[in-house]
Amino acid sequence: MKVTLVSHASVVIETHGMRVWTDPWLTGKVFNESWSLFPPPAFDRSKLGGIDYLWISHIHPDHFHVPSLNSLPAEFKRRVTILFQDNHAERLFHVLKECGYQNFQVLRHRQQIALGGRSAVYCYSAGTLDSCLGVIEPEGTLFNINDSRLNATDCRRVRSDLGRVDTVLSQFSLAVYNGFQPRESHLRRGAVAVLEKIFRNHQALGAKVTIPFASLMRFSLADNRYMNTFANHPRDVWDYAQKRALGVAILFPGDTYDSSARCDSAAALAKYDAAYETIDQLPYDTPAAMPLPPIKEAFHLMVRHLHEKYPSPLLRMLRAVVVKLPDLNKTVAFSIPADSFSEVESSRPPDLIMSSQPLHLCFFKPYGLQTLSSSAQHTVVRNRANWRIHRALFALNNAQAYGRLKYLLSGDTLRYFGKRLRAAVRYTDLTTAWIRLPYVYRLKRRAN
Structure with missing residues (x-):
């Protein structure tokens, strides 16, 4: 071979x-x-x-x-x-x-x-x-x-x-x-x-x-x-x-x-x-800044979709998220339960830091928020648990595993949740990997 x-x-x-x-x-x-x-x-x-x-x-x-x-x-x-x-x-x-x-x-x-x-x-x-x-x-x-x-x-x-x-x-x-x-x-x-x-x-x-x-x-x-x-x-x-x-x-x-x-x-x-x-x-590109109006429009369209597909009690679990946008020199706050998106005082402590273009993608495409993990274009500063809930909801939406009763019992949704449950069980023995200190030291030395 x-x-x-x-x-x-x-x-x-x-x-x-x-x-x-x-x-x-x-x-x-x-x-x-x-x-x-x-x-x-x-x-x-x-x-x-x-x-x-x-x-x-x-x-x-x-x-x-x-x-x-x-x-x-x-x-x-x-x-x-x-x-x-x-x-x-x-x-x-x-x-x-x-x-x-x-x-x-x-x-x-x-x-x-x-x-x-x-x-x-x-x-x-x-x-x-x-x-x-x-x-x-x-x-x-x-x-x-x-x-x-x-x-x-x-x-x-x-x-x-x-x-x-x-x-x-x-x-x-x-x-x-x-x-x-x-x-x-x-x-x-x-x-x-x-x-x-x-x-x-x-x-x-x-x-x-x-x-x-x-x-x-x-x-x-x-x-x-x-x-x-x-x-x-x-x-x-x-x-x-x-x-x-x-x-x-x-x-x-x-x-x-x-x-x-x-x-x-x-x-x-x-x-x-x-x-x-x-x-x-090698060249490193800087994405063009996205103005706030199209980000806000994409957010409201996405929220309308989420309210159609998921029950209100589930959405009310999500608290507001504050995002600092360094490329715009602005800070915004959004709330999915309240369907609100607005600029706030820049002195307000952010939960996330990211540029405007990836934030727009989070709302504009169903897979946008999942892309953040691969593109590594954001930093979680505060309220990690709240952000985890947002990530889970967006992952469900991207998989078309909707939460309202008329969708919940569909074959695709049931298969998705079955796979997620099996995956949670499968990966329990991957969480205790022994970290070998010489390799941590080598990576630390490279970073310096």
């Missing part, structure tokens, strides 16, 4: 003459224009004719990147088969049909499907959104964890289904930050926790080699560039693994890993080290 790294979470997996391309993201920015590919992708479009399947892990835009998928040739779209988990697959397929794709295959949880010849694929759905891909051949098995959070039970189930896992692909750095303070300690611990997660999964799956990927991006806005200081580098993954005698293969975009040959990571590590030396010299 061969794995060629394209970019971020995108690889081409070759097995017995069949090729599966995962999560193509080839150009542009995602998450409110706040993430950029880093290093640049390496993809030869002349090789499209050899790709048989496209697998999409989940619907986040750094994995389901519609502009990249839409940019591919019409002949490729007619021929290739899209693989996606059995989790509202019809919605993703509808978007891709509009782009010209014609062939689709739903992958059910823990199901194997033959690719032809001597290979098969396997799907493991995790939580409410993510999924993993297994690629199975007689010589060995590859398991693409991607962004998924797997606990010990998940790993036992995967091993019972697949028999063995030889090669694991896994995310290796920070992807979310909820703005909680103190920033430095939250982010240092979070970065180390990702390393812990990688190698818990590596050991629980009995893997021979882990390939770190799905973090090949940089935070590229002026108000989130601080995140790059705390991000794990491939060198961090390598050093962590070497001290524990765990197998790791480091690939730079364009590199190929061959499971039948020894992988020398030295050249890739040197390229990454040189790339990260230049990260502060």
Whole structure:
């Protein structure tokens, strides 16, 4: 089996003459224009004719990147088969049909499907959104964890289904930050926790080699560039693994890993080290300021929708939120129960600090508030519990899990709450990861 790294979470997996391309993201920015590919992708479009399947892990835009998928040739779209988990697959397929794709295959949880010849694929759905891909051949098995959070039970189930896992692909750095303070300690611990997660999964799956990927991006806005200081580098993954005698293969975009040959990571590590030396010299954009009137209009439209979909007692749990907008030199307060949005005295202590453009997105798009966690464009100063309730409500709204009785008993809503409940149980054993002090110290030294 061969794995060629394209970019971020995108690889081409070759097995017995069949090729599966995962999560193509080839150009542009995602998450409110706040993430950029880093290093640049390496993809030869002349090789499209050899790709048989496209697998999409989940619907986040750094994995389901519609502009990249839409940019591919019409002949490729007619021929290739899209693989996606059995989790509202019809919605993703509808978007891709509009782009010209014609062939689709739903992958059910823990199901194997033959690719032809001597290979098969396997799907493991995790939580409410993510999924993993297994690629199975007689010589060995590859398991693409991607962004998924797997606990010990998940790993036992995967091993019972697949028999063995030889090669694991896994995310290796920070992807979310909820703005909680103190920033430095939250982010240092979070970065180390990702390393812990990688190698818990590596050991629980009995893997021979882990390939770190799905973090090949940089935070590229002026108000989130601080995140790059705390991000794990491939060198961090390598050093962590070497001290524990765990197998790791480091690939730079364009590199190929061959499971039948020894992988020398030295050249890739040197390229990454040189790339990260230049990260502060790259351009960092500042979003244009959004005036208060369109923010206020978007807020009132969103509140009307929430009052239609959720019972008043639930909405009354939300207290007013005060937001400082440094780019406008203004402070505003909004209340969803009262449907009020107004400018207030700048001396009033804020609950949140963010620029005007991401605040507008919070109200303008159903997914806007969730995007804040990925774009890292806000700081939570006070009243964290109240903000958590707002986040929970907006997540329900984005999932179309509405609270009024006529919606509450719908199949989609019940399935959503069932998945959330199972996820809460699944992840209890992920909350006690041991933080290894040498890696906290290293990240602290980098920050200084």
